[in-house]
Amino acid sequence: MSTLEIDRVRKSYSNLAVLKEVSISIDTGDFLVLLGPSGCGKSTLLNMIAGLETITGGEIRIAGKVVNDLSPKDRDIAMVFQSYALYPTMSVRQNIEFGMKIRGVAPAERETAVKAAADMLQITHLLERKPSQLSGGQRQRVAMGRAIVRQPKLFLFDEPLSNLDAKLRVDMRTEIKRLHARLGTTIVYVTHDQIEAMTLATRVAVMKDGVVQHLDEPQAVYDRPANVYVARFVGSPAMNIIPAVLEIQGATANVVFEIANRPAARISGIAISEEAARKYGGRRVLVGIRPENFAAADEARANLVIDVDVVEPTGPDTLVVFQLGGAEVTARLPPKQAFPGREAHLSVDTSRVVLFDADTETRID
Structure with missing residues (x-):
C-alpha cells in the first residue's frame, strides 16, 4: 500500500x-x-x-x-x-x-x-x-x-x-x-x-x-x-560526459572520440537497441563514463591511449585527469598508476557506458 x-x-x-x-x-x-x-x-x-x-x-x-x-x-x-x-x-x-x-x-x-x-x-x-x-x-x-x-x-x-x-x-x-x-x-x-x-x-x-x-x-x-x-x-567525481560520434556495427555500437595531437580513439562493443541504432547511427552523441569504469591496461587490451594532464592522489586511489573528445575527463585508478606528462593506456568497461542525446541530453535506451 x-x-x-x-x-x-x-x-x-x-x-x-x-x-x-x-x-x-x-x-x-x-x-x-x-x-x-x-x-x-x-x-x-x-x-x-x-x-x-x-x-x-x-x-x-x-x-x-x-x-x-x-x-x-x-x-x-x-x-x-x-x-x-x-x-x-x-x-x-x-x-x-x-x-x-x-x-x-x-x-x-x-x-x-x-x-x-x-x-x-x-x-x-x-x-x-x-x-x-x-x-x-x-x-x-x-x-x-x-x-x-x-x-x-x-x-x-x-x-x-x-x-x-x-x-x-x-x-x-x-x-x-x-x-x-x-x-x-x-x-x-x-x-x-x-x-x-x-x-x-x-x-x-x-x-x-x-x-x-x-x-x-x-x-x-x-x-x-x-x-x-x-x-x-550524482557521483563524486561526477560522471564524465564526453562528445563523440556513434558508429553502428552489427548489433553493437562504437563511439569515436577526437584526441588532441593523436588519431581518433574508438571504444567498441557498446550495447544499443535497434531503434536507437537507426536513429543515432553516424550522429553526434554524449558518452557517459563513471571515473571508476576506467582501468589501467596493457597496450594490447587498451581502449584508449591518453596523455595525462593531472594526477590527484587521494590515498586509496588516484584521480587521473586528461582530455578526450574536447572534454576534461577524470579516471579513478589504483595509486601510482599514472603520472603527469606521461602516456597512459586505459580500458573502459563498455557494459557501464551510458549514451545521451546530444541535443536533449536525455539517456538513449
Missing part, C-alpha cells in the same frame, strides 16, 4: 512556478530522498506534504487520504527540522514527551515511550539535561526521539544533518539508517548531499527547477541516469 502519493502537484507564487506537476508514490517502509541543489523545490515539496505550505494544484494523499486542506496536526506526520526546534527551557525528557502531553497521553504511557526512544537513540543519560548542555549530534537525537514517540504514518526530515560537522554527519547517517531498519517507518528526507541520498534512500527523486528529473532506486540513478543533469549531479 502507498503511504504517500504526490499526484501532479504544483506550487506557484504569482507568476513563479516553483513545482511543476510533481508525481511521486512511495510504499509503506520506503525511504524517499528528495535530492537537488538549493532552489530546486525539494524543501517546498516537503513543506507541502507537512501542511506548512498550501498547494496550488494536484493532490497529496497519506495512507490513501487526501490531505490538501488538513492542518499539520491532522496529517499523522512527524517532522525533524534542520534547526532541531527544541524548547530551550525544557529538559530532554520534557522535549520528547511534550507532544504526547498536549494530546493527553497518560503519564505512564509517556514514560514508556520516552524510555524506549531514549534507549534506541542512546540518550537515556541525557534525559534531565537542557538543550544548551548538548552537542549538535545529541540535539539531533533528541529531535528524532520527539518524532519517534509520535508513531506517525510518515516521518519528514528537512536537511537534518547540514548543521553538523563532517564526522557527526557520518555518525548520524548511520543512526538514521539504523532507525529506519528498526522501525520500518516511511520517511521522506530532503538533502542536497548526494552521499546522504545514496547511503540512506530506498528511492531517490533528483529534482531541478521544480521538476523530478529521475525517480528510482539509488543504484539505478547512479548507473543509468535519466539525463546529463542527473549524471553530473
Whole structure:
C-alpha cells in the first residue's frame, strides 16, 4: 500500500512556478530522498506534504487520504527540522514527551515511550539535561526521539544533518539508517548531499527547477541516469560526459572520440537497441563514463591511449585527469598508476557506458 502519493502537484507564487506537476508514490517502509541543489523545490515539496505550505494544484494523499486542506496536526506526520526546534527551557525528557502531553497521553504511557526512544537513540543519560548542555549530534537525537514517540504514518526530515560537522554527519547517517531498519517507518528526507541520498534512500527523486528529473532506486540513478543533469549531479567525481560520434556495427555500437595531437580513439562493443541504432547511427552523441569504469591496461587490451594532464592522489586511489573528445575527463585508478606528462593506456568497461542525446541530453535506451 502507498503511504504517500504526490499526484501532479504544483506550487506557484504569482507568476513563479516553483513545482511543476510533481508525481511521486512511495510504499509503506520506503525511504524517499528528495535530492537537488538549493532552489530546486525539494524543501517546498516537503513543506507541502507537512501542511506548512498550501498547494496550488494536484493532490497529496497519506495512507490513501487526501490531505490538501488538513492542518499539520491532522496529517499523522512527524517532522525533524534542520534547526532541531527544541524548547530551550525544557529538559530532554520534557522535549520528547511534550507532544504526547498536549494530546493527553497518560503519564505512564509517556514514560514508556520516552524510555524506549531514549534507549534506541542512546540518550537515556541525557534525559534531565537542557538543550544548551548538548552537542549538535545529541540535539539531533533528541529531535528524532520527539518524532519517534509520535508513531506517525510518515516521518519528514528537512536537511537534518547540514548543521553538523563532517564526522557527526557520518555518525548520524548511520543512526538514521539504523532507525529506519528498526522501525520500518516511511520517511521522506530532503538533502542536497548526494552521499546522504545514496547511503540512506530506498528511492531517490533528483529534482531541478521544480521538476523530478529521475525517480528510482539509488543504484539505478547512479548507473543509468535519466539525463546529463542527473549524471553530473550524482557521483563524486561526477560522471564524465564526453562528445563523440556513434558508429553502428552489427548489433553493437562504437563511439569515436577526437584526441588532441593523436588519431581518433574508438571504444567498441557498446550495447544499443535497434531503434536507437537507426536513429543515432553516424550522429553526434554524449558518452557517459563513471571515473571508476576506467582501468589501467596493457597496450594490447587498451581502449584508449591518453596523455595525462593531472594526477590527484587521494590515498586509496588516484584521480587521473586528461582530455578526450574536447572534454576534461577524470579516471579513478589504483595509486601510482599514472603520472603527469606521461602516456597512459586505459580500458573502459563498455557494459557501464551510458549514451545521451546530444541535443536533449536525455539517456538513449
